[in-house]
Amino acid sequence: MENKKGGVIIGAGPAGLSAAETLSKSDVRFTVLEACDHIGGLSATVKHNDFYFDLGTHRFFTKNPEIEKYVTNLLGDEQIYVNRSSKMLLKGKLLDYPLKPINALVGLGIPTATAIIFGYIIERLKFKHQAPESLEDLIISQFGTPLYKYFFKMYAEKVSGIECSRISAQWGAQRIKGLSLRTAILDALWENRKKEAVTWVKQFAYPRKGFGVICDKIAETIKEPNRLLSNARATEFFHNGERITAVAYSGKQGEGKIESDFVISSMPITELATSLRPAPPDEIIEAARWLSYRGLVCVALMFDTPSVIDQTWIYFHDTLIDFGRIHEPKTWSRDMAPADRSCVVFEYFCNEGDAVWNAQDGELFEKTKRALKKSHIAPHADDKVFDYKVVRSPKAYPSYEIGFSHRLLKIRNYLKGFENLQLIGRFGTYKYNNLDHSIETGIKGAQNILGANHDTFCAFFRSDGGRQHLLHPVSLFCAPYNT
Numbered sequence: 001m002e003n004k005k006g007g008v009i010i011g012a013g014p015a016g017l018s019a020a021e022t023l024s025k026s027d028v029r030f031t032v033l034e035a036c037d038h039i040g041g042l043s044a045t046v047k048h049n050d051f052y053f054d055l056g057t058h059r060f061f062t063k064n065p066e067i068e069k070y071v072t073n074l075l076g077d078e079q080i081y082v083n084r085s086s087k088m089l090l091k092g093k094l095l096d097y098p099l100k101p102i103n104a105l106v107g108l109g110i111p112t113a114t115a116i117i118f119g120y121i122i123e124r125l126k127f128k129h130q131a132p133e134s135l136e137d138l139i140i141s142q143f144g145t146p147l148y149k150y151f152f153k154m155y156a157e158k159v160s161g162i163e164c165s166r167i168s169a170q171w172g173a174q175r176i177k178g179l180s181l182r183t184a185i186l187d188a189l190w191e192n193r194k195k196e197a198v199t200w201v202k203q204f205a206y207p208r209k210g211f212g213v214i215c216d217k218i219a220e221t222i223k224e225p226n227r228l229l230s231n232a233r234a235t236e237f238f239h240n241g242e243r244i245t246a247v248a249y250s251g252k253q254g255e256g257k258i259e260s261d262f263v264i265s266s267m268p269i270t271e272l273a274t275s276l277r278p279a280p281p282d283e284i285i286e287a288a289r290w291l292s293y294r295g296l297v298c299v300a301l302m303f304d305t306p307s308v309i310d311q312t313w314i315y316f317h318d319t320l321i322d323f324g325r326i327h328e329p330k331t332w333s334r335d336m337a338p339a340d341r342s343c344v345v346f347e348y349f350c351n352e353g354d355a356v357w358n359a360q361d362g363e364l365f366e367k368t369k370r371a372l373k374k375s376h377i378a379p380h381a382d383d384k385v386f387d388y389k390v391v392r393s394p395k396a397y398p399s400y401e402i403g404f405s406h407r408l409l410k411i412r413n414y415l416k417g418f419e420n421l422q423l424i425g426r427f428g429t430y431k432y433n434n435l436d437h438s439i440e441t442g443i444k445g446a447q448n449i450l451g452a453n454h455d456t457f458c459a460f461f462r463s464d465g466g467r468q469h470l471l472h473p474v475s476l477f478c479a480p481y482n483t
Contacts, residue, residue: 002392005260005423006028006029006030006258006260006261007023007028007029007030007031007084007260007262007263007264007449008030008031008032008033008234008247008258008260008263008264008269008427009023009030009031009032009033009263009264009265009266010032010033010234010263010264010265010266010272010428011033011034011035011041011265011266011267011425011427011428012032012034012036012039012040012215012219012228012230013039013040013041013042013043013215013266013374013425013426013438014040014041014043014214014215014218014435014439014442015266015425015426015438015439015441015445016032016264016266016424016425016442017032017039017215017218017219017222017425017442018032018070018218018438018439018442018443018446019033019264019266019422019443019445019446020218020219020221020226020228020446021221021222022442022443022446022447022450023069023226023446023449023450024221024222024223024226026120026450027384028449028450029225029226030225030226031227031229031258032222032226032227032228032229032235033226033229033232033233033247033249034229034230034231034232034310035231035233035251035267035334036230036231037230037231037252038230039212039215039216039219039228039230039444040215040216041213041215042055042056042058042210042213042296042393042396042414042426043055043058043211043214043435043438044212044215045209045210045211045212045213046212046300046389046391048237048300048389049302049387050337050338050341051300051302051336051337051338051341051343051389052209052210052329052335052336052337052412053210053298053300053329053330053336053343053345053389054210054211054212054319054345055296055330055430056296056298056300056325056345056347056389056396056397057312057313057325057327057345057347058211058435059082059084059204059205059206060204060206060211060214060435060436061204061205061209061434061436062434063437064436065434066408066441067439067440068436070443071115071205071214071435071436071439072205073216074217074218075205075207075213075214077168078207078208078213079206079207079208080205080206080207080208081203081204081205081206082203082204082205082206082312082331082332082333083203083311083312084202084203084204085310085311085312086311086312086313086314086315087311087314087315088155088314088315088316088317089314089315089316089317089318089321089375089377090107090108090150090151090317090318091317091318092231092376093108094107094109094314094377095108097315097385102283103322103352108125108150112146112150113199115146116144116146116147116150118144118146119143119144119145119146119147119231120143120144120147120394120433121144121148122144122147122424123140123141123142123143123144124144126141128141131169132169132404133168133169133402134164134165134166134167134168134169134265134402135156135164135167135168135169135171136148136153136163136164136165136167138169138171139152139156139164142432144281150316152164154317154318154319154360155315155317155324157317158316158319158324158349159183159294159324159349159397160294160349160399160400161294161349161350161351161399162399162401164378166292166401166402167400167401167402168169168400168404168405170400170405170444171400177438187304188206199405200246201263205304206332207333208333208335209333209335209336210336210401211435212253212328216433220264220287224413226452229249229251229253230251230253231251231252231253232249232250232251232256233249233250233251233255233273234248234249234265234267235248235249235250235275236248236275236276236278237263237275237276237330238275238277239276239277239278239418241417242417242418242419243418243419243420243421244260244262244263244418244420245259246259246260247260247263249261256280260420261420262420262421262422262449263418263420263421263422264421264422264424264442264445264446265421265424266423266425266426266427266438266442266448267427267428268293268395268425268427268428268430269288269291269408269411269415269417269423269427269428269429269430270288270289270291270411270430271288272415272423272428273285273287273288273411273414273415274288274289279431280414281414283410284410284411284414287407287410287411290328290403290404290407291398291399291411291430292399292401292406292410293352293394293395293396293397293398293399294349294350294351294396294397294398294399295347295349295350295351295352295357295392295393295394295396296347296349296389296393296396296397297347297348297350297357297366297392297393298345298346298347298348298365298390298391298392298393299323299345299346299348299364299388299389299390300343300344300345300388300390300391301343301344301346301365301368301369301372301383301385301387302341302342302344302385302386302387302388302389302390303341303342303343303344303384303385303386304340304344304384304385304386305340305341305342305384306339306341306382307328307330307331307341307342307376308328308342308344308378308381309326309328309344309377310329310331311327311328312327312331312332313325313326313327314327314377316326318375319381320374321371321374322348322356322371323346323347323348323368323371324347324349325346325347325350325412326344326345326346327344327345328342328343328344328345329343329345330342330343340372343435344363344372345381346368346372348364349397352394352395357392360479361388361390364390365390367386367430369382369385370382372470392458395427397400397431398426398427398431398432400432412457420444420449422445422448422449422456423443423445423456423457424438424441424445424456425438428441428456429441429456429457432438441456444456448466
């Protein structure tokens, strides 16, 4: 047992690191435990030879001026601004995203476009008797059946791995707020409209050398006697029923046990619940085991050509192409690759243990090259591939299947019983949030240790007639359209 007491921060992603940075300004002592050999979590940037790439298409945008100032001050001259230009491959044709009327008419054809418009009108004229339960019901109520089938259904199910009828409506309620066919038409005709759906932001901030620079900059604030241990996975949380008293960890650096005055956790809330010693009640264990996550496999292909695509990202609705989204880091920042070469990142949404997850790296490399050729988005580009890198990210996205909310609420209420425990970040709150939300929860969690009384779950819960309802302001379904 290490003698010196202090706090323990679980995870060196944006949430955990921002909590550490906040506490670094005080006399509070802490240790950050990171299970991986690198910091940043899903917000890390991978370096492969002369190439840099992110684990997905991460961008920084926020409506919180304090968080915007926080990140801007961190990056300084390393921050650039990128104009968004995105498309979707739908039925073999590249269409603008967001959908634009003229482009949609040409790409989908007049009969299909007409069906979409009339479907939208019919749905909007209906009197809604009750709130939708599934994502399918929610999207149809907002956009109409034809647009749901042509545009949303295939991609949502590729991302989630389950049918839209099984996905909770809470999954997409916030991201499609203010987003409708009417909004699409108005936005296309009047590009300078002041009111714009968040999902459609046309410009975003980005670090010159990749999204991971943000976490690298925050980590630089951690000074002795505080410490950050990599390859140190938190394995057990000992408690007395009211407080977490110690945290055990293990990894390549060995094993240890730290007595804890407090714990700020950004690890998956499900793993935290099942790692408590003594174990929680069976109903909590059962709820934690029911909740699940979706994994992500990124295949980065290196090309012997200065550029491959001219978009910030492209979505693939076609179910015959397994990857769901691609981006070329060099279109975000020219510092991400050599001047005469480029890289494209292909994202596969999958489950741990399935065929994609278990495939050998070489198999995924060949599979991705074949699919690129089949897509026809970059003719002959597959002939210019000379290298690749595969990165697997387990538990990348919380899964919002119908029934998840009351189980999550049950776990959350149980963990609230530990007065020195703060839950932060995407995984600590089981909330698919963006970087600004993760940083905000990390800062607030740390401020709570210093005496504040923030609710890091405040975006999830509200009181309504004496009952609590779970609200999710962001969603995995819409994430590939907005991350």
